[in-house]
Amino acid sequence: xxxxxxxxxxxxxxxxxxxxxxxxxxxxxxxxxKFRKNCGKTVSDDDTLVLVGDHSWxxxxxxxxxxxxxxxxxxxxxxxxxxxHDMFWDAKKTAQLNxxxxxxxxxxxxxxxxxxxxxxxxxxGFTFEGPFYLDRRGRIVGWDEKEEEHAxxxxxxxxxxxxxxxxxxxxxxxxKYIMFLHYPPTNILEERSAFTDMAEEYGAEQVIYAHSxxxxxxxxxxxxxxxxxxxxxxxxxxxxWKPLQLL
Ligand SMILES: [Fe+2]
Ligand SMILES: [Fe+2]
Numbered sequence: 001x002x003x004x005x006x007x008x009x010x011x012x013x014x015x016x017x018x019x020x021x022x023x024x025x026x027x028x029x030x031x032x033x034k035f036r037k038n039c040g041k042t043v044s045d046d047d048t049l050v051l052v053g054d055h056s057w058x059x060x061x062x063x064x065x066x067x068x069x070x071x072x073x074x075x076x077x078x079x080x081x082x083x084x085h086d087m088f089w090d091a092k093k094t095a096q097l098n099x100x101x102x103x104x105x106x107x108x109x110x111x112x113x114x115x116x117x118x119x120x121x122x123x124x125g126f127t128f129e130g131p132f133y134l135d136r137r138g139r140i141v142g143w144d145e146k147e148e149e150h151a152x153x154x155x156x157x158x159x160x161x162x163x164x165x166x167x168x169x170x171x172x173x174x175x176k177y178i179m180f181l182h183y184p185p186t187n188i189l190e191e192r193s194a195f196t197d198m199a200e201e202y203g204a205e206q207v208i209y210a211h212s213x214x215x216x217x218x219x220x221x222x223x224x225x226x227x228x229x230x231x232x233x234x235x236x237x238x239x240x241w242k243p244l245q246l247l
């Protein structure tokens with residue numbers, strides 16, 4: 001029995017692919033087939049696979065149905081968290097999604113799931129991604145302050161959701177946590193953030209995140225051990241479509 005994670009499948013069986021530049025290239029060619037095969041080799045039916053957002057390009061649930069069906073057909077128990085591209089998933093209507101897909105999929109939002117003696121907690125998270133203003137040498141000399149102000153509000157809301165997830169698990173007696181985000185826990189300006197602080201406050205052993213695609217983005221945030229926790233990037237293209245074993 002093992003716990004695995006991956007993010008950013010960006011499936012598009014029914015929807016029109018409007019991928020930004022970094023989602024093109026060899027690694028994305030037939031990526032869904034590569035991932036299906038890799039899961040078949042590594043994930044068993046008694047394993048748990050956490051998919052940390054950007055599941056589908058679909059604009060609504062009907063466009064996403066074949067993508068969610070693909071995830072249903074993967075081995076193991078599947079837990080999904082929200083990404084910024086998951087238009088089918090209104091956070092306030094998570095209960096309806098769970099009703100539709102239980103027991104095949106679990107949509108985690110304002111709640112937690114159990115893996116052995118661990119509580120799996122999480123939310124989408126948010127990081128400010130600019131625009132940044134650069135000088136001729138490519139050094140950051142400023143950024144869009146309006147956008148940054150907006151980002152602060154989104155971060156605040158996501159922190160409330162994350163705390164709720166932790167608190168529900170804590171109230172039920174859990175003391176060991178794995179924390180899942182879609183966005184990296186820090187933006188490129190930060191060494192630590194309110195998300196890393198919350199991971200430390202509750203003593204999360206691992207912080208798992210995705211969203212960063214393409215070589216140039218893989219090191220936007222923390223990887224490895226940092227202030228007593230392990231940080232892991234699990235975007236699919238970074239993992240070359242092999243789910244990462246967490247436990
Ligand atoms: Fe993504
Ligand atoms: Fe994303």
